[in-house]
Amino acid sequence: MNLTAEQIQDNWNELMRVIETNISSPRKEKLLEFYEQYADRLMLMPAAHKKEYHNAFPGGYVEHVLRVIRCANKQYNLWEDEGADMSTFTFEELIFSALNHDLGKMGDEEQESYIPQTDNWRKEKLGEDYMFNTKVPFASVPDRGLFILQSHGIQYTFNEMLAIQTHDGLYDKANEKYLMNYMPEQKPRTSLPFILHQADLMAARIEFEREWLPKLKGDKKSVDTGKGNFTLGNKPNMSKKTSTKTKALGTFKSDSLKNMLDSL
Numbered sequence: 001m002n003l004t005a006e007q008i009q010d011n012w013n014e015l016m017r018v019i020e021t022n023i024s025s026p027r028k029e030k031l032l033e034f035y036e037q038y039a040d041r042l043m044l045m046p047a048a049h050k051k052e053y054h055n056a057f058p059g060g061y062v063e064h065v066l067r068v069i070r071c072a073n074k075q076y077n078l079w080e081d082e083g084a085d086m087s088t089f090t091f092e093e094l095i096f097s098a099l100n101h102d103l104g105k106m107g108d109e110e111q112e113s114y115i116p117q118t119d120n121w122r123k124e125k126l127g128e129d130y131m132f133n134t135k136v137p138f139a140s141v142p143d144r145g146l147f148i149l150q151s152h153g154i155q156y157t158f159n160e161m162l163a164i165q166t167h168d169g170l171y172d173k174a175n176e177k178y179l180m181n182y183m184p185e186q187k188p189r190t191s192l193p194f195i196l197h198q199a200d201l202m203a204a205r206i207e208f209e210r211e212w213l214p215k216l217k218g219d220k221k222s223v224d225t226g227k228g229n230f231t232l233g234n235k236p237n238m239s240k241k242t243s244t245k246t247k248a249l250g251t252f253k254s255d256s257l258k259n260m261l262d263s264l
């Protein structure tokens, strides 16, 4: 699946609007500065390097993050309706965690984790457009994401640390120490990690369905992107989606990025 240059641009504008609307100062300014610094990279990043995973196409990362934010908002309402103690975390903590849960996928300051596939056989026969950049030293996605945030002076709360660290739930065995405790005092004191995990799981499953179910059924028709129902207006500090454009397509810093977008 491919996004158009306009969809990539709209998604980026939406991501910036989410920060503007939901993150309080001075963290908001630090986040906006960070995202602006790495805009060219983050805007075009896939959410994964293998097509069998989810959203492995240009712009797939931001599209995935926006879906996780939407799903987290809906999960928030569900958990609240069912009587979860919502006083154990803030709505800003939920949005901050969803926004940055996969940030570690970007790689380090100098190098991207996912780079264009150089093996023509793999590209043509297996359809792999990306490969993992072996120059980037290994770290788990949550560990790298938290490292990037702290190295840019972006503070996070204990709840946010826990949610980002455990967003893969028990799909990551490293999370057993947080999520498989049977002693009440050792269980998380907030539902935030579970809400984020459910939102991420939901988003990744939907992305799998959009990419693969038509192919598995032999349906060559493209499927709807599922955009257009992003309403975050029913919580404090939230506002309805606007069509504000913060960056025109012609203002990218990098020529190669402009060329890549033009070819989409």
Ligand SMILES: [Fe+2]
Pocket: 064, 068, 101, 102, 200
């Ligand atoms: Fe994710």
